[in-house]
Amino acid sequence: MRLDVFARGDGRVYDIEMQVARERDLGRRMRYYQAAMDVGELGSGEDFGALPESYVLFFCRHDAYGKGEPAYVIERRCGAHPDLAVGDASPWVVLNASAWEASADPGLRDVLRYLRTGEAEGPLSSEIDALVGVFNEDREWVDRVLTYEQETEMRCRKAREEGREEGREEGEARLAVLVGALLADGRSEDVAAAVEDKVRREELYAELGI
Incomplete structure (x- = not known):
């Protein structure tokens, strides 16, 4: 996840x-x-x-x-x-x-208006809009995000397949929680190992108490 x-x-x-x-x-x-x-x-x-x-x-x-x-x-x-x-x-x-x-909160109203209309009028929405423009111009960053999206979808698809192979409904959820915990901790290499290596996956389950 x-x-x-x-x-x-x-x-x-x-x-x-x-x-x-x-x-x-x-x-x-x-x-x-x-x-x-x-x-x-x-x-x-x-x-x-x-x-x-x-x-x-x-x-x-x-x-x-x-x-x-x-x-x-x-x-x-x-x-x-x-x-x-x-x-x-x-x-x-x-x-x-x-x-x-x-919304009675000016900051929240500003952000929600921006999300709804795309119009940046307040200081926070203007800052967000400026950053969106900067990152959209950075093709290397955009390509990296798209590649990450593709890799994540591939790993999640494989996780679902592994979950079905375990032969029980909770298998998929358990593996997804493990993947989410590892991603949240920045352990991308362990994510790949958890999906591809059953022995390593069991070790990670034990390590994280899942």
């Missing part, structure tokens, strides 16, 4: 995703990305308290939940007692660019 943007800072980790088309299983996707981040952040045998505060953020051009909110902050709570927070420190945030005008 590949994360669009993985960032770490101030004791927090972030996965930031772009969503242009409507996604029927958005909640399950966020759950999947959350699992990949957590596995990558907690070493084998470490206490669960070592897990950092984490955020999964989806930037959507449309309203994923149809309630007109510019930002949906989703946290796990007790059904019988909604005021009782679970305290897992891992909120999910779904942003809705179609409701950019309703």
Whole structure:
């Protein structure tokens, strides 16, 4: 699994995703990305308290939940007692660019407007737009990203095939979590080994406690 943007800072980790088309299983996707981040952040045998505060953020051009909110902050709570927070420190945030005008936060409104209309008017969106222009002109960078996309898709396809060969439904998910954890840690060589070498894959499962 590949994360669009993985960032770490101030004791927090972030996965930031772009969503242009409507996604029927958005909640399950966020759950999947959350699992990949957590596995990558907690070493084998470490206490669960070592897990950092984490955020999964989806930037959507449309309203994923149809309630007109510019930002949906989703946290796990007790059904019988909604005021009782679970305290897992891992909120999910779904942003809705179609409701950019309703945002009370100037910075968020600026970014959502840019995502929805392509017009850069504020300082943050102008900075982003300038960087987009710079990187689009860098053909070497664009080619490298496209090559990475192709290699990632190939590895994910092979991972799915390996998962089916394991003969159980959880095989594919387990391998995908391993690949996500290794990518998040910058271990690209181990990703290739995990997909292609069953012995090495089992060693990595044991190392990361997957």
